[in-house]
Amino acid sequence: VPEAPTPMWPDDLQNHTFLHTVYCQDGSPSVGLSEAYDEDQLFFFDFSQNTRVPRLPEFADWAQEQGDAILFDKEFCEWMIQQIPKLDGKIPVSRGFPIAEVFTLKPLEFGKPNTLVCFVSNLFPPMLTVNWHDHSVPVEGFGPTFVSAVDGLSFQAFSYLNFTPEPSDIFSCIVTHEPDRYTAIAYWVPRNALPSDLLEN
Incomplete structure (x- = not known):
């Protein structure tokens, strides 16, 4: 009887990573959970x-699926937070400085709704405040900040601001890292707007 062939899996099916990351800290947020596939965030809780x-x-x-694991994660984190004073000096401290970048979600076209994305990298621990300004005036109405883990005990964050771009725009994303009060500011001004006929092509 001939032997069954050994299944051959393409390399792209063997080298993927799913991260279900729970973080607890004596700060805001005190507990967080993110799920990512190959460092692309799928969900936060x-x-x-x-x-x-x-x-x-x-x-x-998929977001509707709950599960006991998340409730256990939360209870475990709450217990860990109570233990933090006993672990003083043994918890990793802030390292490096957050880096902020701002870009549009869609190709830039004046007068057409778009979204500004503030991407924050080199973040540890994940305690931050994100604010948006338009011509140095605070902007309201932006969504929550999405925090996710990446390899090497580091985090990244995304903040989104819906807007309609105009040639005179000057937006800034202001990121404050709570542990050391370090502030990173990234500016966005319109450049290289694509004409409508090119976008249609």
């Missing part, structure tokens, strides 16, 4: 609302 929040609308159905 909003413990105040007890819901999984999808990064993209396509993941909304």
Whole structure:
């Protein structure tokens, strides 16, 4: 009887990483959970609302799945936070400085709705405040900050601001790292706007 062939899997099916990361800290947020696939965030968990929040609308159905693991994660984190005073001096401290970048989610076209993305990298621990300014005036109405883990005990964050770009725009994303009060500022001014006929092509 001939032997069955050994299945051959393409390399791209063997080298993927799913991260289910829970972080606890004596700061805000005190507990967080993010889930990422190959460092692309899929969900974060909003413990105040007890819901999984999808990064993209396509993941909304998966976000409905709960599970006892998340409740265990929260209880474990709350227990860990109570132990923090006993672990003083043994917890990793802030390292490096956050780096902020701002770019548009879609190609720039004046007068057409778009979204500004503030990407924060080199973040540890993940305690930060993100604010947006338009011509140095605070902007209201931007969404929550999405925090996710990356390899090497580091984090990244995304903040989104919906807007309609105009040639005179000057937006800034102001990131304050809470532990050391370090502030990173990234500016966005319109450049290289694409004409409508090129976008249509």
